[in-house]
Amino acid sequence: MSDFDFSVPVKKDERLAGQVALILGAGSSAPGMSIGKASCIAMAQSGAKVAALDLHMSAAQESVDEVRKLGGQAIAYEADISNFEAMQKAVNAVVADFGRIDILQINAGVGKVGGPEETSLEDWERVQKINVESILIASKLILPLMVKQGGGSVIGVSSVAGMRYLGFPHLAYNVTKAAVIQFIRMLAQQYACQGIRANTIVPGLIDTPRVRRLASSTASEDVEKLRQARDKQVPMGRMGTPWEIATVATFLASSDASYINGTEIVVDGGLIGKYS
Numbered sequence: 001m002s003d004f005d006f007s008v009p010v011k012k013d014e015r016l017a018g019q020v021a022l023i024l025g026a027g028s029s030a031p032g033m034s035i036g037k038a039s040c041i042a043m044a045q046s047g048a049k050v051a052a053l054d055l056h057m058s059a060a061q062e063s064v065d066e067v068r069k070l071g072g073q074a075i076a077y078e079a080d081i082s083n084f085e086a087m088q089k090a091v092n093a094v095v096a097d098f099g100r101i102d103i104l105q106i107n108a109g110v111g112k113v114g115g116p117e118e119t120s121l122e123d124w125e126r127v128q129k130i131n132v133e134s135i136l137i138a139s140k141l142i143l144p145l146m147v148k149q150g151g152g153s154v155i156g157v158s159s160v161a162g163m164r165y166l167g168f169p170h171l172a173y174n175v176t177k178a179a180v181i182q183f184i185r186m187l188a189q190q191y192a193c194q195g196i197r198a199n200t201i202v203p204g205l206i207d208t209p210r211v212r213r214l215a216s217s218t219a220s221e222d223v224e225k226l227r228q229a230r231d232k233q234v235p236m237g238r239m240g241t242p243w244e245i246a247t248v249a250t251f252l253a254s255s256d257a258s259y260i261n262g263t264e265i266v267v268d269g270g271l272i273g274k275y276s
């Protein structure tokens, strides 16, 4: 089941024509297709101009290269999303290059395997800063632009692990991914009357290069075994693909989702139902 087709399965359309999408965490943590990279490509395929921002310029540039190969427009930016000054500079650069920001996808996320005894205060703070404080920083910098423009769409990326215990302790990740949901709900309430919609995608187990990193941090060195175990855990018998998240992000950004606000879309092949 793991050998799912990873070729670009998103067709061109005009749903996001004229819009500028800023994707935070637009790269991939290892070679392969991540959610951020697939989101850059999918949004560009729907006509958006893409600002691909990542901690590593090379990762952002890879996503930009993929977009351009397909005839789309994109520029790479480097910043740590948990650093206010770096983000201020990057957002200024995006506005200088594209003139506006209509779509904000806050995609980067990190974790630390372990429960309370294994999670140091330093790790807790780092995960909290990258997964949650980054939303505050992006909101402070980008919502005023969206208000001035008369609207926009904000997309948070949480995880089923923010709603349920999935079988191993991942405390800092679980707690911060729960916070993503509530943060985005609060934005949606406050900014709805200014034309801004804010929603969260809640992915289940997705087959991205991150799985490789998880394999080393859980001491299960055999990546293939871990992938197979993740496939088996899902009622549909396979992990999701990054495209299956990216297409939902494109939908949420588009006018097809014009009345969807302040909520979550769980994209998990039925996984969460096992833990309800």
Ligand SMILES: NC(=O)c1ccc[n+]([C@@H]2O[C@H](COP(=O)([O-])OP(=O)(O)OC[C@H]3O[C@@H](n4cnc5c(N)ncnc54)[C@H](O)[C@@H]3O)[C@@H](O)[C@H]2O)c1
Binding pocket: 024, 025, 026, 027, 028, 029, 030, 033, 034, 035, 036, 053, 054, 055, 056, 059, 079, 080, 081, 082, 107, 108, 109, 110, 130, 157, 158, 159, 160, 202, 203, 204, 205, 206, 207, 208, 209, 210, 211
């Ligand atoms: N893969 C899964 O199974 C899964 C499941 C549920 C939720 N998610 C969430 O989806 C999102 C993307 O996951 P992925 O598996 O595609 O991840 P990934 O690790 O492959 O990619 C994340 C990207 O974010 C960037 N990044 C990390 N910290 C950053 C920072 N401080 N500033 C800027 N960029 C930073 C990395 O460099 C990387 O390019 C994450 O928020 C993750 O928690 C993933």
